[in-house]
Amino acid sequence: MITIETKQERKIKEQIQECIEDVLGVPRELWEHRRSRRMDEVTIRHIYGYLLRKIAGMTLQNIANQMGHRNHTTIINSLKIVENWLSVPTMFRKENQLIKQIEQLYGEKYPDCVSALVEQD
Numbered sequence: 649m650i651t652i653e654t655k656q657e658r659k660i661k662e663q664i665q666e667c668i669e670d671v672l673g674v675p676r677e678l679w680e681h682r683r684s685r686r687m688d689e690v691t692i693r694h695i696y697g698y699l700l701r702k703i704a705g706m707t708l709q710n711i712a713n714q715m716g717h718r719n720h721t722t723i724i725n726s727l728k729i730v731e732n733w734l735s736v737p738t739m740f741r742k743e744n745q746l747i748k749q750i751e752q753l754y755g756e757k758y759p760d761c762v763s764a765l766v767e768q769d
Contacts, residue, residue: 660704661714667753668696671746695747697723698730703754 665676672692679692697715700706701723708720715723733740734747 657704657706657710661700661706663754663758664696664699664703664750667750667757668692668699671749671753691743691746694726694730695743695750697726698747699750699754701727703751 668674668679669676674688674692679689679696693715697711700711700714701708706714708723711723712720730743730747733743737744
């Protein structure tokens with residue numbers, strides 16, 4: 649199934665990528681479309697997918713397409729993993745801190761996008 653991303657989704661996607669690069673210092677070429685199973689790259693992809701869903705409100709299939717034509721069920725699993733991290737903050741302190749840092753930086757760099765998203769909820 650081919651889905652088309654909107655201009656707004658593309659803009660938010662690029663902003664999220666930029667924030668991930670700024671916080672982690674890892675260029676998107678190393679994690680966005682790769683299928684590596686290295687734990688650090690997998691963790692970044694989980695966080696990226698979670699933020700695409702949370703901030704951009706992208707569909708599971710759009711997220712899968714953005715992440716190298718993965719199946720939407722892979723994204724469902726990825727979102728469950730991140731939700732598990734967030735529900736057990738002491739066990740996954742590092743991952744939770746990364747998510748919070750990226751979300752905070754996103755809010756600081758793009759306050760207009762964040763306020764528009766809050767209004768949609």
